[in-house]
Amino acid sequence: MTGETLASAFEEQRGRLVAVAHRMLGSRADAEDAVQEAWLRLARQDAGTIDNLSGWLTTVVGRVCIDVLRSRKARPEDSFDDEPPELLVLEDSPEEDAVLAESVGLALLVVLDTLGPAERLAFVLHDLFAVPFAEVGEILGKSADAAKMLASRARRKVQGRRPADEPQQRAVVEAFLAAAREGDFDGLLRVLDPDVTWRSETARGVVVRLGSAEVATRAQRGARAVATVRPALVNGKPGVVTWDKRGRLGGVMACTIVDGRIVAIDSVSDPRRLAAMGVTSPEASSSK
Template sequence: MTGEALASAFEEQRGRLVAVAHRMLGSRADAEDAVQEAWLRLARQDADSIDNLSGWLTTVVGRVCIDVLRSRKTRPEDSYDEPPELLILEDSPEEDAVLAESVGLALLVVLDTLGPAERLAFVLHDLFAVPFAEVGEILGKSADAAKMLASRARRKVQGRRPVEEPQQRAVVEAFLAAAREGDFDGLIELLDPDVTWRSETPRGVVVRLGAAEVATRAQRGARAVATARPALVDGKPGVVTWDKRGRLGGVMACTIVDGRIVAIDSVSDPRRLAALGVTSLEAPSSK
């Protein structure tokens, strides 16, 4: 295989490899570094001796990631300049069926509680369907041992999934409906008089105080929203929205006390959304 052909074959795999590394490491910069290391190793390898390039690259990226995770355990003082990532879970009753997909969309923040081996086994198998035999090879363990690690990680992830009260979801849905309909009085009834809305916008952080100001802003914002999908955002009832061009509009989380919204946290800055990886969520098709 020529150098040009090898580079082209690697570029075809890059997106998937970055996705694997990002979910393993929780950092876009670290993920890019891990994939670049895989390329450097590939460039030193006799490519013609590799029967399965995709599998080979996955193995290399997995081993690089496990080394990074283990290094973090020994150097907890390491800091990262990326903003904290939001935990976003799509709303669905089939908990077990959508667990892996939801956690993938949630950027695996909860996996920070897992050990490196557990995290790798869960991410590679449950999110990317890598066979346990290959996972075990990366970890230097048997397929059965890799399966046990993934199972243990899965139980921990399920135990950490945020639980949303149906009443809180109903409040958020009523808030969205009132905003779409321009029902100012209905919005006021759903908002605490001292509600605070903190929004990260392209112009910076904007804070709005009081039910009247928040209700007015909600009405204006609703006009630009074409699609809204219920979601859990950092364990709170929230919404992911798209504009009329199908572009991701923002993410919103609500804090509710005694049936009223007391705080709203939202992100609409495209750069911030990209840094959070939220663009991996796709808008549902219009009906």
Template structure:
């Protein structure tokens, strides 16, 4: 077979695997863009490899993508995510009014992204073992060489990871309780009820806002309450949504332009973290629910 013909065969075989590889890398990295980069790196490695030495292309590519993902996760931990935290996160915003098949499908996607937050608490090796085995049915015998462990050690890593993510997604009753806390927060902000805001905010609450100019971070209940009161004075209309499975709101201006998206993480009866997006260009590109008629 001519070299060009062989290259075409390898390229076609890689394209057949691309979708699965991107799915694996997306679960590992929590970002479609990073996943595409990891898969592209695997392609570059493959293009430099003598394909005749590869007995199992699918397994070889899974190994390469897995190791690239582990390297990326370890690099994030080493930096402790200064640059990573500054990136606009992946957001799935859905209407908080369930009942239709479309609503349920959107909720499932948002809960899937909420699971990514839990996966971020795992070590890179735990995360890879869990993702490959539990989500993609890769055997522990295949996982072991990827992370440099035995099959039994890989099984233990996946088991430990499974215990950490146990309980996701949250039951409906818990989600309703979280919604009530966030609704109380929004009502107190609109009413200028400072004490009411403090009752639903954790003393060490963090509010991270992604804007067109970077990230603004507020820490502490009194600081967050003051800013929440000021922002609530803006003229417009709010619409209840879920942001990556967490209760929140989309704010619309009187002219029908999105002002911002906010999602809240609730623990017990207090908000411990707020994530919001106030970048007009990014907001305009999103298909946000609740557009004013």
């Protein structure tokens, strides 16, 4: 295999590898670094010794991610920087994929704090990317049965954290969106906590709005520019992804709900950050 052919074969795998690393590490930048490290190792490897390039690359990326996670456990302060936290977005799937979508979104919310590195790798690779337990075990240096046990333990932890009132929380978000579209100011006030906070990351910086009246006014104005809305899990919270009338990604929003009212909204409209999230177009979302 020539260098050019090898590079082309790697590029075909890049998107999947970044997706795996992103779920493992929770950071797009760290995921890109892990995949780049896999490419450097591949470039030093005799390609003739690789029977299954996809499996080989998955193994390398998995091991790089394990090393990063273990390093974070040893030095937790290293996992923080001055950048705002990433919003991990999972658009709602058709009905047949709804259970998986819920599991993935909730895992992204809790896995960093509740799963050990080996549990996390087993859960992500098997449950989210259908990697066989034999291959997961090889990455971890364990048997297939041991990998299966790790994934099962991780799954129980994730499912144990599932909020019982998720449908009710989604209904609150839908009521908020409907009131905003209809210009129903009183309806917005009914679903907003009086002391609600809206933190928005824009191209000009972070804007914070306080209080239900100010948030309701901004929501009404913003709804006029929105053409398409899709429900999503954002960092495991009920939220939405929006596109403008030209089909351009307009924003991502997550809501924190307590006692049937929205107490906090986190949103991103900064094009630079939106581009890094890898959210699909509204046409692609509706055709899944």
